[in-house]
Structures are given as C-alpha cells and as structure tokens.
Amino acid sequence: MKDSIKVCIRLRPPSAMEQANGDEVVVHQLRENTLSVTTGEGKPNLECAYGAVLGSECGQEDVFKAVVGTVEGVADGINGCIFTYGQTGAGKTYTMLGSGVGKHDGVTARSVKMLFEHLKKNSAASAEGGDEARFSVHCSFLQIYNERLHDLLAGGGEGNSSGLNIREHKNRRSGKPEVFVSGLSEYRVTSLDDVLTLIDAGSKSRALRSTDMNDVSSRSHAVLQLSVEAESVGEDFSVLKRAKLNLVDLAGSEKMNTKANITRGHKNELTNINSSLSTLGNVMAALGDKSRTHVPYRDSKLTRLLQDSLGGNTKTTVICCVSPCSSAVDETTSTLKFADRARRVMLHVRTNEVVDDKILLARAQSEIARLRTLLKMYMGQSGGGVGGGIDVAGSPTKIPVGGGGVGAAGLAVEDLVQENARLMEQNRMLKMALKREGVNGNNVGGDAAGGQPSNQSTYRTKKRLPNVGSKVGGMNDIYSTKVPGAFSSATKKKNGKGGVGGGQQQQQSDSENEGDLAQLRRDLAGKRKKVKKGRGGGGGKGDKLGVELMKVSEEHSGAVEEHDRIRQEREELERQLAKMMAAQEEEENEGSAFENDGDEGDEDYGSDEDFEDDDGEEKKQNDNLGSGKKNKKIVLTTIDLSPSKVGGGGAAGQAAVNISPVVRSPSPIFVKEILRENMNLVQQQQQQQQKQQQALVLNGPPSGGKKGTAPRRRMRQKKAAKEAKDSVPIGASQIKDSTLQNNKSVEDLAVNLTFSMADLGSRIAVYSFRYDAYYASTIVGFDHRRGMHCVLYDDGGESGIDGRQWYDLSTKKIRKVVEVVADLTGGRGKKRRGKKKKGAGGGYMKSQTANDGGAIKSGLGGVDSRMVATAKII
Numbered sequence: 001m002k003d004s005i006k007v008c009i010r011l012r013p014p015s016a017m018e019q020a021n022g023d024e025v026v027v028h029q030l031r032e033n034t035l036s037v038t039t040g041e042g043k044p045n046l047e048c049a050y051g052a053v054l055g056s057e058c059g060q061e062d063v064f065k066a067v068v069g070t071v072e073g074v075a076d077g078i079n080g081c082i083f084t085y086g087q088t089g090a091g092k093t094y095t096m097l098g099s100g101v102g103k104h105d106g107v108t109a110r111s112v113k114m115l116f117e118h119l120k121k122n123s124a125a126s127a128e129g130g131d132e133a134r135f136s137v138h139c140s141f142l143q144i145y146n147e148r149l150h151d152l153l154a155g156g157g158e159g160n161s162s163g164l165n166i167r168e169h170k171n172r173r174s175g176k177p178e179v180f181v182s183g184l185s186e187y188r189v190t191s192l193d194d195v196l197t198l199i200d201a202g203s204k205s206r207a208l209r210s211t212d213m214n215d216v217s218s219r220s221h222a223v224l225q226l227s228v229e230a231e232s233v234g235e236d237f238s239v240l241k242r243a244k245l246n247l248v249d250l251a252g253s254e255k256m257n258t259k260a261n262i263t264r265g266h267k268n269e270l271t272n273i274n275s276s277l278s279t280l281g282n283v284m285a286a287l288g289d290k291s292r293t294h295v296p297y298r299d300s301k302l303t304r305l306l307q308d309s310l311g312g313n314t315k316t317t318v319i320c321c322v323s324p325c326s327s328a329v330d331e332t333t334s335t336l337k338f339a340d341r342a343r344r345v346m347l348h349v350r351t352n353e354v355v356d357d358k359i360l361l362a363r364a365q366s367e368i369a370r371l372r373t374l375l376k377m378y379m380g381q382s383g384g385g386v387g388g389g390i391d392v393a394g395s396p397t398k399i400p401v402g403g404g405g406v407g408a409a410g411l412a413v414e415d416l417v418q419e420n421a422r423l424m425e426q427n428r429m430l431k432m433a434l435k436r437e438g439v440n441g442n443n444v445g446g447d448a449a450g451g452q453p454s455n456q457s458t459y460r461t462k463k464r465l466p467n468v469g470s471k472v473g474g475m476n477d478i479y480s481t482k483v484p485g486a487f488s489s490a491t492k493k494k495n496g497k498g499g500v501g502g503g504q505q506q507q508q509s510d511s512e513n514e515g516d517l518a519q520l521r522r523d524l525a526g527k528r529k530k531v532k533k534g535r536g537g538g539g540g541k542g543d544k545l546g547v548e549l550m551k552v553s554e555e556h557s558g559a560v561e562e563h564d565r566i567r568q569e570r571e572e573l574e575r576q577l578a579k580m581m582a583a584q585e586e587e588e589n590e591g592s593a594f595e596n597d598g599d600e601g602d603e604d605y606g607s608d609e610d611f612e613d614d615d616g617e618e619k620k621q622n623d624n625l626g627s628g629k630k631n632k633k634i635v636l637t638t639i640d641l642s643p644s645k646v647g648g649g650g651a652a653g654q655a656a657v658n659i660s661p662v663v664r665s666p667s668p669i670f671v672k673e674i675l676r677e678n679m680n681l682v683q684q685q686q687q688q689q690q691k692q693q694q695a696l697v698l699n700g701p702p703s704g705g706k707k708g709t710a711p712r713r714r715m716r717q718k719k720a721a722k723e724a725k726d727s728v729p730i731g732a733s734q735i736k737d738s739t740l741q742n743n744k745s746v747e748d749l750a751v752n753l754t755f756s757m758a759d760l761g762s763r764i765a766v767y768s769f770r771y772d773a774y775y776a777s778t779i780v781g782f783d784h785r786r787g788m789h790c791v792l793y794d795d796g797g798e799s800g801i802d803g804r805q806w807y808d809l810s811t812k813k814i815r816k817v818v819e820v821v822a823d824l825t826g827g828r829g830k831k832r833r834g835k836k837k838k839g840a841g842g843g844y845m846k847s848q849t850a851n852d853g854g855a856i857k858s859g860l861g862g863v864d865s866r867m868v869a870t871a872k873i874i
C-alpha cells in the first residue's frame with residue numbers, strides 16, 4: 001500500500017514570555033488543513049495546506065485524533081512512527097509526552113493506551129472465534145545526544161556507556177535489511193502503566209538544558225519504541241503479526257546566538273542538533289525527489305535510526321510544532337519548509353505477518369489457480385485456446401480437443417507436472433527392472449551390453465507387442481507423441497510383415513505429432529517474445545496480464561523441459577531393455593533353435609482380445625518354468641510398473657518381470673511416501689553425521705590401524721574437537737547448564753522456571769541460563785526466529801518488567817559466553833572488569849558460564865528493582 005507521510009502542524013498558544021514581549025500573532029489557522037503566515041516586511045506571506053492544522057486552541061485529544069491512523073494499524077502488523085519537529089520551545093515534548101513528566105496525556109500515552117486496547121480486542125475476537133490469541137509488547141527508550149546513542153533504560157543517561165551502535169540485519173523472511181540498535185535493552189510491558197514507569201525512569205536520564213525559548217529544553221532526540229507481536233493460532237493456521245511503533249521527540253532547532261555567552265558543551269550540542277535536523281531535511285528532500293537515487297541516511301544517527309520510518313515500510317506522521325508569534329517567524333517558516341518536504345515523501349506500507357506454511361501453501365495454490373484462469377482467458381482472447389486443454393502455445397486447431405492434447409505443449413502446467421512425476425516414477429521402475437535383469441539402470445545412456453541378461457531370468461510369451469504408450473491410461477497422448485515405444489522396434493524386428501506395418505503407421509503419426517509439438521513450441525516462443533515486448537512498453541492492464549502470462553508460460557516451459565528430459569531418459573532405458581531382450585532372445589534362440597516352431601511370428605497381433613487373453617499362455621509358461629525348460633520364444637509385453645508389483649518384489653524372488661496389460665501410475669500417495677522417505681533418509685543421514693561428529697569430539701578420530709603416540713592422539717583429538725566446534729553453525733547451542741536442553745522455547749522455560757518472558761514463537765538455543773536466589777533469571781542464547789543472539793532477563797516479578805537485548809553477531813561464531821551479570825540493587829553506570837570477588841555486592845549475580853576476562857557492564861541508574869544483564873559473546 002502506497003501512502004505519503006502525514007504532516008500535521010500544531011500551533012501552540014503564545015508563551016508567557018512572548019506575551020510579555022508583546023509579540024504579534026502572525027500564524028493563523030485558516031481552515032481544517034490550511035494556515036497563513038504573515039512573514040513580515042519585504043517577504044511574501046504564506047498560505048499552506050497540510051494533512052491537518054491544529055490551532056492554538058486545540059487540545060491533546062484533537063492532536064491525537066489527527067495522528068490516530070498511524071497507531072491503529074500497529075496491532076495489525078503495520079509499523080508506525082510519529083515524531084515531532086520544530087524550534088526549541090515550540091511544544092514538541094508537550095505534544096508527545098504531555099505537560100511535564102508525570103502527566104502523560106500526550107500522543108505517547110494515548111497511543112500506548114490505544115495499542116493495548118486494540119491488542120486486547122483482537123485477542124478477544126480471536127478467542128471468541130475459538131482461536132488462541134496471544135500478544136507481547138516490548139519497550140525500549142533511547143536518546144541520541146551529540147551523535148551518540150544511549151539506552152535511557154540502562155541507567156546513567158548520557159554517561160551510561162560510550163554509546164550503542166546501529167546495525168543492520170537482513171529480515172529472514174523478506175530478505176530486506178532492517179536497522180536495529182545492538183545491545184539496546186527492551187522491557188516487556190503489559191499495560192500503559194508499565195510504559196509510563198519506563199518513560200519516567202528514562203526521562204530522568206534525558207539530556208536537558210535551558211534555552212532562550214525553553215527553561216527545560218530537551219537537548220537530545222528521544223525515541224520510545226514499542227515492538228508488538230500478536231499471534232493467533234487456529235486449528236489449521238497460525239499467523240504472527242509484528243510491528244514497531246516509534247514515538248519520537250526530536251530536540252528543538254535553535255539559532256546560534258553569537259552574542260550570548262554559551263558554553264562549549266552547549267555549542268557542541270547545538271551544532272549536533274542542527275546538523276542532524278538538517279540531515280533529516282535532506283533525507284526528506286531526497287525521498288521526495290524521484291530523480292534522486294541517493295538518500296543520505298548515514299549522514300546522521302537520527303536518520304539512520306529512522307531509516308525504515310522515513311522511506312520504508314512504516315506509516316509515518318510528523319507533527320510540526322510552531323510558535324504563532326512574530327519573533328519566531330523565521331524558525332516557523334523553516335519548520336514549514338521541512339513540513340512541505342516531508343509531505344512529498346511516499347511510503348510503501350505493508351502488513352508484517354508471518355504466516356504458517358499451510359496458509360502460504362493455500363495462498364500459493366489459489367494464486368496458481370488464478371493465474372491459470374487468467375491464462376485461459378488470455379488464450380481464449382488470442383484465439384489460440386483449444387477445447388478442454390489449455391493450449392499455452394496457442395496452436396491452431398490441429399490439437400485434439402480435451403483429454404490432454406497432442407503433446408506436452410497441449411497440457412496445462414499442473415497436468416504436465418503430474419505427468420512428469422508419473423513418468424519419473426515409471427523410469428525408476430524401469431531402472432529397477434533393468435537392474436534386476438543385470439543392466440545398470442542408473443547408467444542410462446551407457447552401453448547396455450554392460451549388463452548381460454541373466455540366465456535365470458525368464459520372460460513370458462505374449463501374443464502381442466503393444467506400444468507402451470498406446471496402452472497407458474491417462475498418459476497415452478504425451479507418451480505417443482514422441483516415444484514410438486521402445487518395444488515397437490522389437491515388434492518390427494520380431495513381428496514380420498504385420499508388425500512392420502503397424503510400426504510404420506506409428507512412426508508416421510509420431511513424426512506428425514513431433515511436427516505439431518515443434519510448431520507449438522515455436523508459437524509459444526513467439527508469444528513470449530510478444531509478451532516481453534508488451535512488458536517493455538509499460539503500463540496498462542494488458543501488461544499485467546502479459547506479465548502473469550509470462551509467469552505461467554515460464555512455469556510451463558520449465559515443466560516441458562523437464563518432461564523432455566524424463567522422456568529421453570525413458571527412451572534410453574527402454575532402448576537398453578530392448579537391447580537386452582534382443583540379446584537374451586538371440587542367446588536362447590541359439591541354444592534351442594530347433595525348439596522354435598516359427599509359427600508365432602506369423603500371428604496377427606493386432607487384436608486386443610489376443611492381447612488380453614493370456615491366462616492359458618501364462619499357465620503354459622509357468623509349466624515351462626516348473627519343468628525347468630527354457631522358453632521357446634521370448635516376446636516382451638508391457639511391464640507392470642505399479643509399485644505393488646515391482647517395488648516390493650525384489651529381484652531374487654521374482655521369476656520374471658511381471659506382465660500386465662496396463663501400466664499403472666504410482667498413486668500420489670505413493671509419491672508422497674517416497675518424498676517422505678527421502679526426507680527421513682536425509683534426516684537420518686544428518687543425525688548420523690552429528691553422531692559421528694560427537695563421537696569424534698569424545699573419542700578423537702578413528703585410529704585407522706595406526707595407533708600413534710598418546711601426544712599425537714591427543715593432538716588429533718584436540719584438532720578434531722576444534723574442527724567440530726568451528727563447524728557448529730550459528731545458533732547451534734553450546735549448552736552450559738546441564739539442566740537445560742537445547743532449543744527449549746522460552747515458554748518452556750517459563751513453565752518450569754517461572755520465567756515470565758512470553759516472547760511469542762521464539763525458540764532460543766540457550767548458551768547460558770541462570771536462576772538465582774533472588775528469583776531473577778537470565779538467559780543468553782540464540783533466537784532462531786530473529787537470527788540474533790539475545791540476553792533475556794526477568795527480575796522475578798519484583799517490578800513485573802522483563803527485558804531483553806538483541807545482538808547482531810550473525811556473522812560471527814559463538815565461542816563462549818563470557819559473563820552474564822545482573823544488578824538488582826541499581827547503581828549508576830557501574831563498570832566492572834575482571835572476576836567478581838566472592839561475596840561482594842548484594843544482588844550481584846554471575847552466570848555459571850562466566851569465564852571473566854571480559855568487560856562487564858551493569859547497573860541501572862536510579863531505577864530500583866530492575867535488572868540489567870549483558871553478556872559478552874566472543
């Protein structure tokens with residue numbers, strides 16, 4: 001869904017200072033979405049329209065109404081971002097957070113309230129429908145101060161750390177890069193009160209200073225982020241929706257007052273704020289200008305962090321706050337210019353949902369059906385459609401109507417794919433038959449003579465040499481198109497006049513069909529070219545149709561190619577089989593030439609009755625077998641390729657290849673079973689490899705006869721262990737706590753260990769787990785769903801707040817979790833190095849996996865009963 005950034009302008013009432021100075025009001029709301037600015041002497045007055053204009057008299061509720069659209073979608077998986085922009089003292093913080101810390105009736109509190117209401121409503125609706133619904137919300141709060149990122153919930157404010165880093169990782173599903181802050185703590189919140197507690201705590205750490213316009217001016221950009229996950233699980237589906245809501249209070253722009261005696265620190269702040277706001281403006285300008293290809297997101301931390309919200313998959317609203325007074329008119333004009341740039345930016349918003357595979361499959365199937373219908377319509381329009389079958393090639397009416405058409409090109413994609421599966425299975429059976437008879441069925445195309453016919457093999461005599469294809473129910477058309485029947489050559493050779501005649505006729509129709517098929521292919525190629533050409537032209541319904549046709553047509557041509565390959569393989573197999581039969585026959589004829597009465601060669605094999613009436617013949621044959629005599633004459637008929645006959649028989653126990661008048665296709669269930677079997681085999685192989693690897697680590701590599709010296713053996717073992725360790729893929733667990741098993745879900749842990757983190761759908765490969773006397777728990781592990789390392793922690797219900805941090809170390813291998821530290825007592829910006837001494841520090845806990853030696857950070861300044869845990873993963 002395409003949408004532009006919504007821009008609202010909010011005029012605050014004149015401040016006490018402005019009133020005292022006798023400032024004139026020069027900005028007025030004209031209509032719902034327009035305002036006018038009297039800019040002063042010599043400058044043109046402005047009249048501008050925006051998404052909404054909120055006059056001085058508008059309250060917080062009115063403002064929220066204007067931005068509610070951004071919040072509404074979050075519970076349904078649509079990212080949202082609301083940020084305030086404007087001069088210092090223009091009312092940004094008031095708009096976002098309300099009047100002063102503690103009174104949270106601004107956009108933030110209202111948005112959070114609405115978000116929880118929506119999530120609960122959705123849950124209740126799902127529950128009413130009999131489905132299970134769960135949601136989780138995690139909250140983080142950071143500030144960008146002097147181009148450094150600080151976790152406002154980690155304590156210590158600007159001084160709490162040297163600054164966090166912005167990283168990028170690829171979304172596993174969409175494949176698109178996503179920006180995140182590495183090591184930023186997130187707390188699980190279940191109500192508005194939880195969020196307000198965090199805002200209160202974080203706001204205490206925010207950088208503030210008094211400016212000319214504002215006694216309590218925010219000198220940093222603050223970003224409150226809520227990560228929402230809502231899952232609904234039904235009997236046969238599961239949908240997980242994820243979205244982020246960013247609520248941003250930007251630092252205010254401020255004119256450099258050269259006369260005022262400002263400190264170096266203040267100057268530095270000012271430069272950084274103005275520079276990042278100017279980059280924000282440049283980014284907006286670049287995004288709004290289609291001719292520009294480069295967007296300078298990386299020019300500031302702010303734009304990099306908001307990258308997704310500005311030009312990506314996020315519904316964004318900007319509230320530009322302005323003073324209505326004449327003394328601020330230049331700043332107001334500049335803010336309105338920014339607003340103008342912002343409203344030109346187009347966004348591509350979509351629902352972020354992870355759907356269960358079953359649903360995806362169903363969707364894909366319905367899409368294919370839709371495309372197929374489209375194709376039919378298209379072909380019908382172009383005059384190429386034929387009868388019941390879908391004629392992709394759009395060939396003239398030579399093609400027989402319905403029932404599969406002449407050749408591969410006359411079949412629908414689905415039919416072809418099914419046909420291919422059938423043929424493949426038959427080829428497999430043929431290979432088995434060949435193998436049983438001594439020819440290496442795998443060596444298709446090789447020298448058939450390599451596999452001598454077995455003397456033990458016996459073939460039943462038949463009256464007729466039917467073409468394989470001609471008798472195959474459901475696949476005859478395809479097959480007869482190109483494959484004259486491997487056995488028809490034997491027929492010709494063996495059958496004398498009558499046989500030859502039949503063979504010629506068959507050949508003739510084959511070549512005719514070949515011609516048809518070639519024509520169909522040419523037509524198809526021509527059609528594709530046309531479609532491609534049309535696509536290049538751009539625009540229009542026809543183009544869309546063309547593109548979709550292309551898709552189906554490509555799908556079709558893939559199936560045709562596959563079909564050709566399988567068919568060639570089939571021909572080769574049959575050639576080998578026929579060759580082998582001929583050799584066998586010759587051999588037997590040589591051995592008992594006089595036994596051959598020669599009469600049967602003159603028989604008329606044209607009648608179906610003859611073909612079917614083989615009971616008596618079979619009995620005779622069996623009698624021959626029983627008497628141990630060789631067959632007088634070996635004539636091969638159709639081989640029963642049905643799995644029940646061939647698959648289960650086994651070469652040794654079967655006296656002959658079973659003969660049956662009809663080639664049965666393997667049932668779809670059978671194919672499924674094969675696939676399942678293959679998957680099982682692969683899994684078994686993988687398990688075996690894992691076992692071998694483990695055995696290698698435990699016992700060292702097999703000695704292979706040479707025992708070697710003990711040191712060498714040890715070295716070998718060490719090397720093998722190292723290799724095994726190195727080969728551990730990311731996310732594979734190195735479990736350190738024997739009480740836990742790999743890949744426990746967080747929910748499992750919650751049940752067993754009262755760990756209240758309900759990170760929906762996550763499966764965490766646990767490297768380390770700690771549950772201590774303070775009832776606090778910490779997990780360090782790998783989150784498979786996110787493809788990131790994580791530290792999850794819980795203070796055991798003391799404050800009801802859980803937390804988590806994600807680390808993007810996906811390119812690195814996990815060696816060791818060095819340390820997990822939690823501090824329940826608080827303390828500002830503590831930094832610890834080295835080993836924690838026994839007994840020191842109440843509430844300090846260390847993971848069993850701790851190995852020290854690495855930097856440890858802990859502490860949450862000013863916030864009691866909350867825990868911080870950081871792991872260093874090297």
Ligand SMILES: Nc1ncnc2c1ncn2[C@@H]1O[C@H](COP(=O)(O)OP(=O)(O)OP(=O)(O)O)[C@@H](O)[C@H]1O
Pocket residue numbers: 011012013015086087088089090091092093094095099100211214216217218219250251252253321
């Ligand atoms: N619409 C409003 N109605 C009433 N008071 C307002 C309004 N907007 C702002 N104020 C008051 O104006 C003062 C400055 O507002 P605020 O701190 O929100 O400005 P700001 O844009 O965030 O400034 P800075 O960028 O310096 O942080 C505050 O005392 C606030 O209460």
